[in-house]
Amino acid sequence: MTELEAGRAQALTPVRGGAALHRYRDVLIALIAFAVLASLPLFTGSKALLDFVIRCSAYGLFATSLNLLVGYTGLTSFGHGMFFGLGAYSFGLIMQKLGVPIPVAFVATLAITAMVAAIIGAICVRLKEIYFAFVTLAFQMLIHSTILSWASFTGGDQGLRGGIPRPAFLGIDLANHVHLYIASCALLILGLLAMRQIAQSPFGYTLRMIRDNAARASFLGIDVWRAKLTVFVLAALFASMGGMVMALFVSGAYPEFAYWTISGEGIFINMLGGVSTFLGPMVGTVLLLLLNDTVTRFTEYHGIVLGVVILFFALGLRKGLLDFVAEWFARRRDAGEGRHA
Amino acid sequence: MLEIRNLAKSFGGVKATNDVSLDFADGSLTAVIGPNGAGKSTFFNLITGALRPDSGQVLLDGVDLAGLSPPEIVRHGIGRAFQVASIFRSLTVQETMLAAVSADQRSSAVLHKRFPLAETRDRAEHVMELLGLAGKRNRIAATLSHGDQKLLDIALALVLEPKVLLLDEPTAGMGPEERWRMIDKVRELWETQKITVVFIEHDMDIVFKIAPEIVVLCYGRILATGTPDEIRNNSAVIDAYLGTEHAGAAA
Numbered sequence: 001m002t003e004l005e006a007g008r009a010q011a012l013t014p015v016r017g018g019a020a021l022h023r024y025r026d027v028l029i030a031l032i033a034f035a036v037l038a039s040l041p042l043f044t045g046s047k048a049l050l051d052f053v054i055r056c057s058a059y060g061l062f063a064t065s066l067n068l069l070v071g072y073t074g075l076t077s078f079g080h081g082m083f084f085g086l087g088a089y090s091f092g093l094i095m096q097k098l099g100v101p102i103p104v105a106f107v108a109t110l111a112i113t114a115m116v117a118a119i120i121g122a123i124c125v126r127l128k129e130i131y132f133a134f135v136t137l138a139f140q141m142l143i144h145s146t147i148l149s150w151a152s153f154t155g156g157d158q159g160l161r162g163g164i165p166r167p168a169f170l171g172i173d174l175a176n177h178v179h180l181y182i183a184s185c186a187l188l189i190l191g192l193l194a195m196r197q198i199a200q201s202p203f204g205y206t207l208r209m210i211r212d213n214a215a216r217a218s219f220l221g222i223d224v225w226r227a228k229l230t231v232f233v234l235a236a237l238f239a240s241m242g243g244m245v246m247a248l249f250v251s252g253a254y255p256e257f258a259y260w261t262i263s264g265e266g267i268f269i270n271m272l273g274g275v276s277t278f279l280g281p282m283v284g285t286v287l288l289l290l291l292n293d294t295v296t297r298f299t300e301y302h303g304i305v306l307g308v309v310i311l312f313f314a315l316g317l318r319k320g321l322l323d324f325v326a327e328w329f330a331r332r333r334d335a336g337e338g339r340h341a
Numbered sequence: 342m343l344e345i346r347n348l349a350k351s352f353g354g355v356k357a358t359n360d361v362s363l364d365f366a367d368g369s370l371t372a373v374i375g376p377n378g379a380g381k382s383t384f385f386n387l388i389t390g391a392l393r394p395d396s397g398q399v400l401l402d403g404v405d406l407a408g409l410s411p412p413e414i415v416r417h418g419i420g421r422a423f424q425v426a427s428i429f430r431s432l433t434v435q436e437t438m439l440a441a442v443s444a445d446q447r448s449s450a451v452l453h454k455r456f457p458l459a460e461t462r463d464r465a466e467h468v469m470e471l472l473g474l475a476g477k478r479n480r481i482a483a484t485l486s487h488g489d490q491k492l493l494d495i496a497l498a499l500v501l502e503p504k505v506l507l508l509d510e511p512t513a514g515m516g517p518e519e520r521w522r523m524i525d526k527v528r529e530l531w532e533t534q535k536i537t538v539v540f541i542e543h544d545m546d547i548v549f550k551i552a553p554e555i556v557v558l559c560y561g562r563i564l565a566t567g568t569p570d571e572i573r574n575n576s577a578v579i580d581a582y583l584g585t586e587h588a589g590a591a592a
Contacts (some may be wrong), residue, residue: 206449212429220444
């Protein structure tokens, strides 16, 4: 065997059949994660801990979906939070006004989100970089203002009050705290698994090509605009799912869910956790919520503390936490290989 | 056959491409030369759809492609590589090739399967072997040497199995030895792949040595076309471009 052939054989084995294997590995990890999360109520009666996981589910879905845009496609949206708010409000309103079963409201909300995202996306994804960021921000403010001013429908600045009805379905009673907890975990895991599939599909690699070099991608026959619009809508769906989990959790919807600071927190989470690994935003979510919960307990100047933390990540590490860890492992592995060679 | 008919493009008052008509026979190898600002890159941009022509036709096997978008033109079979290597910096060589084949097989929007698709492997493998990139398959594109990045750029165009391959200065930014290696590669590709190749080149020694056909552009117009000998002895070319030194050297 020549050196070239040897290199080829060694490189080919992991690739062949590897794609299917990776998929099973991801499903396995998801199942284990779900089993661990779902068994948590057996070991602890702490309502605060379960609440924390539910909030992580809502924000985690939102932040990971934002990373599909920021990290994988290079579309830095400053208005992604609008779909979080849209999900919460659509779901809450459908449940309050129509009284349909929860799964129906869930699917209807996703359909509404897809439509709205397709319209807004069609306008935004033609724009480059900072213009894209600003116009998405403008749409976010538009939706927020609409919620505030259309008080007869949305409750204005009071939000959707009076609670969201949570009728039991298929033996699942989301008014029950543990049921709600399990359902949130299930949505999180399913959502992450679906987004992981998107990221590792041929479409996911199309997104990476667009991020790296959109002009070259179009010279390979890729319709860049259509791919960007598709991922914009897909990401909106998962953000909307996050919004629904939040609405179920607080049994209501508030204008803050649609305010630009939600988008800001999404970006913040991505910077904390890192955008070059799939689970970076999930790590960021846990970090941010932990920081939020602990720091607000000790000082009213929590904004300053969070600011210092983000400066540390941006200027000190120059990347998110999981990016940093991943690179450290890669360097160690390379160094190890260098020594053996 | 690629036929260019009365192609024209102006920027403001400058006629970057002025009534250019050319035929490129199937399986031909043609060099496009000309002084800086002669409109060589504009000419390529018009053919590949990066720029929209003001008027004229780009006929590939009789189908007019003028005014179509780059993805459409690529799908008709005109591939290109760029003067500055245009690659996907964060992908490995192998991923780049596999993703490009995916794009060509119209599976770049597939969501429910895992990358890479089995049917993309053979073509990706073939082109990596062809360009000598197989041994560097797991390297991230950004970490490749300048020459390998140019090869990867050409591989990207080639893996789409184009009828016509346009190479914008394949030797740009290379040292003398690397230049010859690259141009030998180009010639080898042309000979083995039986495709129409058009390339832009500044180095006259290279052009006269390897190109059977030469097109000279000057101020957006065709100054001359012909074999190396015809071009070398063409008085208009000598006046405008080559200067007397080359004419003397050829004599």
